[in-house]
Amino acid sequence: MYNPEKFNAVADNFIHIHGALIRDLAGIIDGGEPLFFESFPRFSRILAAHTQLEEELFFPALEERAPGSSASTEAPHREIEEHLAQLVAWAEGIDAPGACTVQERLVRFQRELQGHLVEERRVVMPAMMENFSAEELWALDGRIMEFCSPEFMQEMMPWWFIHMNLGGRVAVAGNLVIGVDPDFVPVLAQWIASGLDPDAWRELVDHVPALGPGSASIEVQVVV
Ligand SMILES: [Fe+2]
Ligand SMILES: [Fe+2]
Known part of the structure; x- marks a missing residue:
């Protein structure tokens, strides 16, 4: 059953921060090479921190209550990590290919990330609401600063x-x-x-x- 307080407690992570990631990446793609060099490393640090928080804080807690609930995120997280590392190396000037190749890889990465975020919202967000009370969800959210x-x-x-x-x-x-x-x-x-x-x-x-x-x-x- 829909519970607005539980929804609010998970919306920051699964809706608003996902939305910010999608918006920043779309802006970087639109901004071409100069913005890629300037902004992609920061985007990458923030996406990596988001993934780390999921893997070290939210998802282990969920797995204890409902084993397997976050299993579908494991492979996408590893792929995202791998592609981020490649793109960051290029943004830092290491073996960077031409602008067209960078752009093409960015668009592919965008599709991959969007698919992952939609899947998390579809599968993991409801599982969080189903397996925790609103108080427990707020308590988990309140621990974010311990990890950064x-x-x-x-x-x-x-x-x-x-x-x-x-x-x-x-x-x-x-x-x-x-x-x-x-x-x-x-x-x-x-x-x-x-x-x-x-x-x-x-x-x-x-x-x-x-x-x-x-x-x-x-x-x-x-x-x-
Ligand atoms: Fe994720
Ligand atoms: Fe996420």
């Missing part, structure tokens, strides 16, 4: 918000401000704001007031 260094969070957080639409930003920011220690909210707000233009930041704070005055809004006006 503060330096990496500082890189990943603005990236998430740059590549999300307003609905995604509001949902993820709303969950984050509830999930983190209140003392940490100003830092979180700075990280998020550093990726957004002033209008987009204000629009987000209008929807998630806990991010605003009293957290980072004053500093943000200086930063941007």
Whole structure:
């Protein structure tokens, strides 16, 4: 049965962050060679972290409750890893082929990634909702920062918000401000704001007031 609280607890990972990955990759493909060299390594680090969180945090917990539920992700994860490594090497200038070959491989990789993300949403996301209570799902979500260094969070957080639409930003920011220690909210707000233009930041704070005055809004006006 549909449970909105459970849905919200898994939507960040399986809908909003998947959407950000798809959007960033589409932008890199549209941007041609210069954007590939500039942005693909960061895209790759963030996709690798997403996969790592699934394999070390979410999926082992799910496997304990419902063995086999995440089995269909194993082969795609290995293939994605392999293709990412090749593309990152090219983006770093190691044996890079011509622009046409890079573009063709990127489009193939995009199809592969899209297929994987759709499958995760179709199979694993419902299994998470079926096998955990809302409280347990929130508790798992709350452990994400244990798996990422503060330096990496500082890189990943603005990236998430740059590549999300307003609905995604509001949902993820709303969950984050509830999930983190209140003392940490100003830092979180700075990280998020550093990726957004002033209008987009204000629009987000209008929807998630806990991010605003009293957290980072004053500093943000200086930063941007
Ligand atoms: Fe995955
Ligand atoms: Fe995923």
